[in-house]
Amino acid sequence: MGALTELISGFATALTPTNLLYAFIGVLLGTAIGVLPGIGPAMTIALLLPITYGIDDPVPAFIMFAGIYYGGMYGGSTTSILLNTPGESASVVTAIEGNKMAKRGRAAQALATAAIGSFVAGTIGTLLVALLAPAVVRLAVQLGAPDLFAIMVLAFVAVTSVLGSSRVRGFASLLLGLTIGLIGIDGVTGQQRLTYGIPQLADGIDVVVVAVGLFAVGEALWVAAHLRRNAAGVIPTGRARMGREDWGRSWKPWLRGTAVGFPFGAVPAGGAELPTFLSYVMEKRLAKRPEEFGHGAIEGVAGPEATNNASAAGGLVPLLTLGLPTTATAAVLLAAFEQYGIQPGPLLLENEPELVWGLLASLFIGNAILLVLNLPLAPMWAKLLHIPRPYLYAGILFFASVGAYAVNASTVDLMVLYAIGLLGFAMRRFGLPVMPAVIGVILGPRAEVQMRRALQISDGEIGGLFNTPFALTVYAIIAILVLWPLADRFVLRRFRRPRHELHGSGPHALVELAEEIAEEDRPKATVPGGRSGAGPDTGGPSGEASKLSDDRHQRETP
Amino acid sequence: MGMRTWSRAAAAAAVLALGLAITACGTSADDKTSGADAGPITGLRVMVPNSPGSGYDTTARTATKALEDAKLARNVEVFNIAGAGGTVGLQRLVNEKSNEKLLMQMGLGVVGAVYTNKSQATLQETTPIARLIEESEAIVVPKGSPYNTLQDLVAAWKADPGKVPVGGASAPGGPDHLTPMLLAKAVGVAPKDVNYVSYDGGGELLAGILGKKVAFGATGVGEVAEQAKAGEVKILAVTSANRAAGVEAPTLKEQGIDLVFSNWRGIVASPGLSDAQKKAHVDLITKLHDSKEWKDALAAKGWTDAFAAGDEFATFLKSESDRVAGVLGELGLA
Numbered sequence: 001m002g003a004l005t006e007l008i009s010g011f012a013t014a015l016t017p018t019n020l021l022y023a024f025i026g027v028l029l030g031t032a033i034g035v036l037p038g039i040g041p042a043m044t045i046a047l048l049l050p051i052t053y054g055i056d057d058p059v060p061a062f063i064m065f066a067g068i069y070y071g072g073m074y075g076g077s078t079t080s081i082l083l084n085t086p087g088e089s090a091s092v093v094t095a096i097e098g099n100k101m102a103k104r105g106r107a108a109q110a111l112a113t114a115a116i117g118s119f120v121a122g123t124i125g126t127l128l129v130a131l132l133a134p135a136v137v138r139l140a141v142q143l144g145a146p147d148l149f150a151i152m153v154l155a156f157v158a159v160t161s162v163l164g165s166s167r168v169r170g171f172a173s174l175l176l177g178l179t180i181g182l183i184g185i186d187g188v189t190g191q192q193r194l195t196y197g198i199p200q201l202a203d204g205i206d207v208v209v210v211a212v213g214l215f216a217v218g219e220a221l222w223v224a225a226h227l228r229r230n231a232a233g234v235i236p237t238g239r240a241r242m243g244r245e246d247w248g249r250s251w252k253p254w255l256r257g258t259a260v261g262f263p264f265g266a267v268p269a270g271g272a273e274l275p276t277f278l279s280y281v282m283e284k285r286l287a288k289r290p291e292e293f294g295h296g297a298i299e300g301v302a303g304p305e306a307t308n309n310a311s312a313a314g315g316l317v318p319l320l321t322l323g324l325p326t327t328a329t330a331a332v333l334l335a336a337f338e339q340y341g342i343q344p345g346p347l348l349l350e351n352e353p354e355l356v357w358g359l360l361a362s363l364f365i366g367n368a369i370l371l372v373l374n375l376p377l378a379p380m381w382a383k384l385l386h387i388p389r390p391y392l393y394a395g396i397l398f399f400a401s402v403g404a405y406a407v408n409a410s411t412v413d414l415m416v417l418y419a420i421g422l423l424g425f426a427m428r429r430f431g432l433p434v435m436p437a438v439i440g441v442i443l444g445p446r447a448e449v450q451m452r453r454a455l456q457i458s459d460g461e462i463g464g465l466f467n468t469p470f471a472l473t474v475y476a477i478i479a480i481l482v483l484w485p486l487a488d489r490f491v492l493r494r495f496r497r498p499r500h501e502l503h504g505s506g507p508h509a510l511v512e513l514a515e516e517i518a519e520e521d522r523p524k525a526t527v528p529g530g531r532s533g534a535g536p537d538t539g540g541p542s543g544e545a546s547k548l549s550d551d552r553h554q555r556e557t558p
Numbered sequence: 559m560g561m562r563t564w565s566r567a568a569a570a571a572a573v574l575a576l577g578l579a580i581t582a583c584g585t586s587a588d589d590k591t592s593g594a595d596a597g598p599i600t601g602l603r604v605m606v607p608n609s610p611g612s613g614y615d616t617t618a619r620t621a622t623k624a625l626e627d628a629k630l631a632r633n634v635e636v637f638n639i640a641g642a643g644g645t646v647g648l649q650r651l652v653n654e655k656s657n658e659k660l661l662m663q664m665g666l667g668v669v670g671a672v673y674t675n676k677s678q679a680t681l682q683e684t685t686p687i688a689r690l691i692e693e694s695e696a697i698v699v700p701k702g703s704p705y706n707t708l709q710d711l712v713a714a715w716k717a718d719p720g721k722v723p724v725g726g727a728s729a730p731g732g733p734d735h736l737t738p739m740l741l742a743k744a745v746g747v748a749p750k751d752v753n754y755v756s757y758d759g760g761g762e763l764l765a766g767i768l769g770k771k772v773a774f775g776a777t778g779v780g781e782v783a784e785q786a787k788a789g790e791v792k793i794l795a796v797t798s799a800n801r802a803a804g805v806e807a808p809t810l811k812e813q814g815i816d817l818v819f820s821n822w823r824g825i826v827a828s829p830g831l832s833d834a835q836k837k838a839h840v841d842l843i844t845k846l847h848d849s850k851e852w853k854d855a856l857a858a859k860g861w862t863d864a865f866a867a868g869d870e871f872a873t874f875l876k877s878e879s880d881r882v883a884g885v886l887g888e889l890g891l892a
Contacts, residue, residue, distance in 0.1 A: 046610035050619075144771040185642075187756050190674045190730035190891045199649060202642035202675050268765035269758065322768070323784050324761035328609075331759065335616060344784075409639065410646070449758075456755050457771055459720040 007130050010357030013059055014365060022060045023362070023369045026067020031374065034075020039406075040088030040208070042328035044072035049336055058340040059358045065336055066359070066366030069329070073312065074118060074370055077305060081110045082384055083396050084215040085403065089442070090272035090308035092211040093280045096435055097293065097300030099215070104296045107382035112242045113250045113298055114305040115374045120251075121258040121306035122367040125313025128262055129320070130360050134349075137321045140266040145454035146465050148269060150474035152447035155274055157478055158281040159443070164294075164433035173432045176423070177440020180205055184445075188452050200412035205420075207273065209404055210441045213417045214434045216400045218424020220393040225425070227390065241379075250302040253283050257306030264307075265314020268326045269450075272311040273442045276304040313363070319344055320356060599631040599842060604825075605662045607647025609640045617823050618663035620855050621690065621846065628849040630842060643671025643731065645679065652679035656830040661687065661839065665823035669878055670731030673886045681879060685831045686872040688843040689824035691856070692864035694798030695737040696779045696807065698791050700767050703774070708794040708813050711774060712745050719751040725772035727763040727781070729756055730891055731882075733821040734763075737776040737797060739885045741810070744817040749888045767791060778821060779805055780860060803862070822864055824871060840868045 029051070033044045048068050052061040076087030081098035094114065101110040128136075163170025183194045184204030195201040242250070257279045264270035283303040284293045293300055318324035323344040325331040337344050342352055349356055385392065404417040427434055451465065458464020466472060604622055608614040618636050625631040639647040644667060651662045662684070672680055697708065705711035715722045719742070726734025735756065739749040755772055757763035760781040767775040767782075768790060775782070775791075779802045785791045786805065793807035797819040801809055810817045827839050846852050847865045856863055866874055 043610050046615070141765050141769045144766070144769055185675065185729065187729050187758075190889075192676070197676075199642040199646050199675060199677065202645075203640075268762045318761065318765065322764065322790075324764050325759065326761045326765075330761070409637070410641070453755055456753060457723050459723070459753060 004130075006353065006357045007360060010354070010359075010361035011364070013354060013358050014063060014361040019060050019063045019362075020365070020369070022055075022064040023067040023365050024373070026064035026069075027071040027366065027369045027373050028067075030068035030071020030073075031075045031078075031370075032071075034072035034087060035078050036075075036403075036406075039072075039403075040076055040328075041069060041072035042088075042332055044075070045069055045329060045332045045336075049332065052336065058342070058355055059362070061336075061340070062355075062359045063362040063365060065333075066362040067369060069312075069333075070118070070122065070363075070366045070370040073309065074115060074374060077114045077118075077308075078111065078381060079399075081114065081301070082107055082381060083399060084219060085212045085396065085400050086208055086215075087403075089207045089211075090276060090311070091305075092207060092273065092438060092442070093276040093304040094301055094308075095211065095215055096280070097297050100294070100296035101298065101301060102296075102382070102385055106296060106298075107385055108379045109242050109246050109298060110296075110301050111378035111381055112375060113246065113302045115371055115378065116242075117250065117254040117257065117302045117306035118309040119367050119371045120254045121261060121310040122313055123364060124255075124258045125262050125265075125310040126316075126360055126363045126367070129313055129316045130357075133317045133321050136263075136266050136317050140263070140268065140318060141322070143267050143470060144468065145450045145457060146468050147470040147474070148267070149447060149450040149454055149465060150471040150478075151274070152443060152450060154474055154478050154481075155278060155439075155443055156447070157481055158278060159436060159439055161281050161284060162433070162435050162439065164436075166431070169430075169432045170436050173427065173434065174436040174440045176427075176432075177210075177437035177442075178444040179440075180210060180420075180437070181441045181444030187449060188456070198412065200410055201416075204445065205416055205441070207438070207441050209413065209417055210420055211438050212400045212403065213420025214424035214427070214437060216396050217417060217421025218428060218434065220397045220400075221421060221425040222428045223389065223393050246298055249298050252286075253279070253299045253303035254306040256282060256286075257303040258310040260303075261307035261310030261312075262314040265311035265326070266317040267314075268318055268324055270311070270314075271327065271446075272308045274446065275311055276307045277439060277442065279303040279307040316363075320348060323348070598629050599838075600633055601659050602631055602634045603660050604634060604636045605647050605651060605660065606636060606638045607640065607644035607662060607664065607668060608638065610638055614644070614663045614665060614667075614823065616859075617665075617690065617861075620859060621663075621825075621852070624849060624851040624855050625842075625846055628846065628851040630845050630849065642675045642677070643729065644668035645671050645675045645677035648672065648677060648681065648684070649679040651826070652683050652829055654828045657828045658831060658835045658838075660828050662826050663823065664826055666736070666821050666878065666882075667728065667732045669875075669882050670733075670736060670886065672879075673883055674729070674731035674891050681826065681875060683829045684826040685829060685836050685839075686868070686875050687825045687827050687836075687839045688847070688867040689822055689864055689871045689874060690843075690847070691861040692798070692820040692822040693862060694779045694796040694802045694820050695733060695776055696782055696793045696802075696805070697737075697741070697795045697797070697810075698767060698775045698777065698782050698786070698793050699773070700770050700791055701789060703770070703792070705774065705794070706792075708810075708815075711794060712815075714773075715742075716745065716747055719747050720753050722773040723753040723755050723771075725755045725757055725763050725766045725775045725777075727757050727760045727777050730754075730889070731886060734777050736882060736885060737819060739889065740817055740819055740881075741776070741797075741815070743885060743888075744810075744815050749885055750890070820864070824866075824875075826875075836868070843867060 029048055030044055033039055033048060034041065045068055052064050055061040055064070077091045077094050080086040080091040080095040081102050084095050084099040086092045086095050098110045098114070101107065159174060183201055185192055185202050192202065260279045260282070261272070261275045264275035265272065280300055280303060283299040284290050287293065287297060287299050312329065315327050315330045318326050319330045319333065325334045334344060342348070342355060387395065400417065401414060404413045424434055427437070454464045458467070466475065604618050606615045606618045615638065622634045622636050625634055639650050641647070644664060647662060648668060651660065654660050669681060671677065699705050699711065705714065724738045726738065728734040735754055738752055738754060742749050742752045757766055760777060763775055763777055764781065764785065766772050779796055782791050782793060783805055786793050793805055795810050795813060796802045796805060796807050797810055797817065799809065799811070799818045801807070825843060827836070844867055
């Protein structure tokens, strides 16, 4: 309870008209810079930080800073949803369903659920920081490499649910991603892998570049290749606001996303990519209409967006209580603290309580201003998609190219982007889903680092991977997840009523495949102008199902 | 070694390919200020071979701000060319031969990265201007560690290096990696037997130390000073020649180990500058060092002044390169 009164007194210092103006300017600048290609939140903050140097008093500076931070994060999600070009690794997963929603004319709802979800998660997350930080951090620091590796294994098991209808194609895509993830200098031995002597490849290929290449560039090429046959349609206009059903489908993912993201943020090396992916998979499993995933399910935006904000809030736990910056953004925040002579660390809360509570209150305010500013803007952003398709995709290509080039002013980065874009095109041509590849790039290097670290610490003994209770618990969960369907199939089935053999997993796979084809070939056709995404997949796809028996590869629109 | 020898043909081609983007500002509109020693210098560009928010970036931006506030220079542009431990930026600098308006922020990390990345461009080709600051490395153990003194730690380390993993926040070739390797050499452990666990940044490393995942850590004093004050970790030794301010830990020398080593940051310029051009840069940075603005910035950031300009820095850079090459060579990385 003491923490709550402290927090309220933090609001007392933070809530003044001038400070609100600072928050407003911060959110505006953050969003404006955050939507620029190639600029993620960490860089947005690094670029805008000098503006706050002019402010002598730390509290308004922090408030503006919080505004920039949330604005930058949201800016990254905006491009993810509208243009399929994620601005940062934490919003890569958002692009998957978010962009599909946008193409069905539900961009405004996607942006709204992202904004509200971020607000909900940010608010709960900040509250958790205020109340639980010292307790959480003790637990978080105890988690080491074996524990993180166990979570990675869990994530790999979860990958199977995004492989799509064809397991072979799904695994091929995953392996492509894992291979791309290998590129760069090996952090343990310092040896170069798959860099072919190109120094720009030594740090590996950023997951954002991979995602933008596979999602945006690949798709632009695919659309361009089909434009002549498939006359460019304008993306339909949907309702401007979230309907009742959207709310009903969003609030649980927001809360679940918060629950997943916060602990990952608090764990050093947890990051935001893994929890956003796990949130996506979880929402897909729990959704009433899992078949809608891959075609713009609002849960697939609400969950991951809440997750990445909660993870950012969780990142404050080690930063404020131990002085550990666990993300790039936290490291920039640390630099901001130092500007005011504040040393985050175990003694920060004792030495500077009013600043810490002021900062937490600032985060609330920044979060609220973001919502106020961006909710009305969401329908306006969505209008961007009314640009005729050739121009829209030309714009996306330009946007993606500028982003890849701007970060380092390097032509090599641009070549890498286009090479991955061509790969994305080829994957579409041959029916490989792109998501497993992106997941491979995210998971592969992280899993490798944690596994090798665990084995290094145990000096090569394999037991080093299983020597913690947490890791064992996770492996037990994995065992249950993997063995349950087998047990279900071979043991439990005998005791049940016999079922029709053909109704195994076949029809579901067929329908999913059919939907995929229908979606890719004529996205406009499948979308009824209805009030929400409730209906589109019920009628059309079953009609399409007969077609795919002809030839999976013959995808030309009749 | 042959891989790093400079090929003029390759350089010319690379200049054509890469140089287009960054020539515009450097060459225009500077004629009126040339020779006039009095006014502030304009059109200077400082390259950071690292991403925004990194240590090099902060140093470059702080120095630039001090240069401008002290009216020594106007409109200095800081830009980032990140990649491969700084060697992508280094290559760019070397390609920009005789560009008198281009400086590069660098430090010990780039020295190591030249070897581990097998970089074609080397620091020997650049024009060394000045070393600005340094930070001692700390040998640190968590609270409740079985190693209460450096002697305890070294004894256990010598007995079985594999069972005494050391964590650092740099990739191989970086300061936190070089520290335990050089320390190992100094106390008689073969560097290749050192079990070095590389963490991604100071935060992760600190978690590894506090969670007792590694037996000890080697990292910048600044990363652990607050933790040491709070009693969460114990600093067994600092690697600098003198004790670090605000840290109650003896130096390695005081404890009978013959090793002095610090992480440092400095500035180099393009290759092929005339003596006058080089002198102009050295004078500028010397004036920066003497300015009140820079002294204030050092105090605000908690940085240790380690100024060494021109030839003194060049000699230092050479000896650091040789030392780093030696230990990385033993590890098969150079």
